[in-house]
Amino acid sequence: MTQNQIDIFRESIPAYVLGAMDVEDARELESHLQTCASCRTELADYRAVSESLLMVSPAKTPPAALRRRLQGHLPSAQKKALPRFAWSFNQLALGIALVVLLALNISSFLQIRSLQKQQTELTKQLQSGQTVLAMLAYPNTESLPITADNISGTLLVDKSRNTAIILVWNLPQLDSTQTYQAWLIDPEGNRTDAGIFRPQADQPYTSASIYSMDDLTNFTGIGVTVEPAAGSDQPTGERVFKVDF
Amino acid sequence: MDDTQLAAQVAQGDERAFLTLYDRYASHVYALTMRILRDPNLAEEATQDTFLKLWSRARLYLSERGSLPVWLLTIARRTALDRLRLEARRPTLSTGEDPEELWQTIPDENTTPEESRWHSMQFAVQSLSAEHRMVLELAYYQGLSQTEIAETLNWPLGTVKTRLRAAMEQLRREWGEK
Numbered sequence: 234m235t236q237n238q239i240d241i242f243r244e245s246i247p248a249y250v251l252g253a254m255d256v257e258d259a260r261e262l263e264s265h266l267q268t269c270a271s272c273r274t275e276l277a278d279y280r281a282v283s284e285s286l287l288m289v290s291p292a293k294t295p296p297a298a299l300r301r302r303l304q305g306h307l308p309s310a311q312k313k314a315l316p317r318f319a320w321s322f323n324q325l326a327l328g329i330a331l332v333v334l335l336a337l338n339i340s341s342f343l344q345i346r347s348l349q350k351q352q353t354e355l356t357k358q359l360q361s362g363q364t365v366l367a368m369l370a371y372p373n374t375e376s377l378p379i380t381a382d383n384i385s386g387t388l389l390v391d392k393s394r395n396t397a398i399i400l401v402w403n404l405p406q407l408d409s410t411q412t413y414q415a416w417l418i419d420p421e422g423n424r425t426d427a428g429i430f431r432p433q434a435d436q437p438y439t440s441a442s443i444y445s446m447d448d449l450t451n452f453t454g455i456g457v458t459v460e461p462a463a464g465s466d467q468p469t470g471e472r473v474f475k476v477d478f
Numbered sequence: 479m480d481d482t483q484l485a486a487q488v489a490q491g492d493e494r495a496f497l498t499l500y501d502r503y504a505s506h507v508y509a510l511t512m513r514i515l516r517d518p519n520l521a522e523e524a525t526q527d528t529f530l531k532l533w534s535r536a537r538l539y540l541s542e543r544g545s546l547p548v549w550l551l552t553i554a555r556r557t558a559l560d561r562l563r564l565e566a567r568r569p570t571l572s573t574g575e576d577p578e579e580l581w582q583t584i585p586d587e588n589t590t591p592e593e594s595r596w597h598s599m600q601f602a603v604q605s606l607s608a609e610h611r612m613v614l615e616l617a618y619y620q621g622l623s624q625t626e627i628a629e630t631l632n633w634p635l636g637t638v639k640t641r642l643r644a645a646m647e648q649l650r651r652e653w654g655e656k
Binding site for chain 1: 625
């Protein structure tokens with residue numbers, strides 16, 4: 234390498250220590266510095282100058298809040314904050330656990346209610362079925378046909394036991410605001426409430442048991458009307474069918 | 479306790495040593511980051527980042543490679559220049575001739591010999607011609623390469639190189655005389 238080439242490298246050292254050289258030129262100089270002791274000495278001198286430039290600016294006191302913020306990043310401040318965080322975390326976890334438990338309880342309660350309702354319905358059906366079988370087997374039971382628009386069925390009446398069973402097919406479903414209501418009809422045409430019932434959603438036929446407190450012989454027939462969901466004192470809705478004893 | 483001992487304690491997680499170094503050098507770090515970023519909020523953030531790096535990297539400091547303030551201020555300069563690039567701000571030129579600032583550079587009786595040399599460097603910079611001071615400012619405090627300085631000032635690249643070299647040669651002469 235000629236002295237002229239070395240001089241060119243040496244002249245670039247001030248820019249190098251200031252970080253102002255383009256990258257490729259800096260690489261070439263670094264490569265040269267590995268083999269050139271005089272340039273390394275020059276580099277050390279200029280580096281001392283550039284380092285002193287770091288301290289040239291007159292000191293300025295930063296805002297006091299900066300020191301406090303830095304302290305907040307130190308482990309002791311983090312540890313102080315940790316228990317409160319842990320406590321909050323535990324509370325949060327406890328809260329979530331309570332909500333989950335509450336939700337499970339509500340879910341379980343609703344499931345139990347649903348199962349109880351299904352059980353009651355099944356029990357009623359079973360009782361109704363057993364009553365039907367018992368009445369069919371009983372020699373004094375009268376079997377009367379039920380006929381109406383698109384509806385057919387049988388009314389089983391046992392006057393000695395003041396019991397009757399309505400068995401109908403294709404009884405239309407009602408919305409939740411309505412119900413079917415049975416009426417016992419006396420010779421003067423007066424109606425006595427004999428109970429409300431709704432069609433089984435999953436069965437093609439509907440059965441309803443009627444147990445009268447009065448002697449069934451005092452009545453001449455049974456009628457069924459559509460009434461509000463809670464039932465009525467007297468028939469108010471459309472008649473579905475009527476069977477005379 | 480000297481800087482090297484304090485740095486060693488910081489490396490061991492000594493918070494008191496860390497705060498001692500903060501109290502000792504925060505005003506220099508903040509001054510440098512202010513000079514580079516020219517915005518008090520950004521300078522504050524850069525100062526905070528610099529000291530957090532001191533806290534996490536104190537074990538990397540080697541006293542045989544240089545003094546702690548130089549190491550710390552080198553970190554501060556890089557941190558501030560990174561932030562400057564992130565903000566993509568164009569450089570603004572400082573005259574560096576604020577009389578108030580100059581007054582603060584006059585050594586008092588408590589000034590250490592090293593600080594006294596830094597103060598003399600401040601005067602050396604002040605004595606540079608306006609052109610020389612400008613290229614030095616753009617190179618060192620704004621992080622521009624010689625090519626970028628030439629584009630910014632619309633000067634030939636050769637002129638930038640010559641003036642930068644001349645400025646540094648003058649500083650070196652005056653620095654060496656102290």
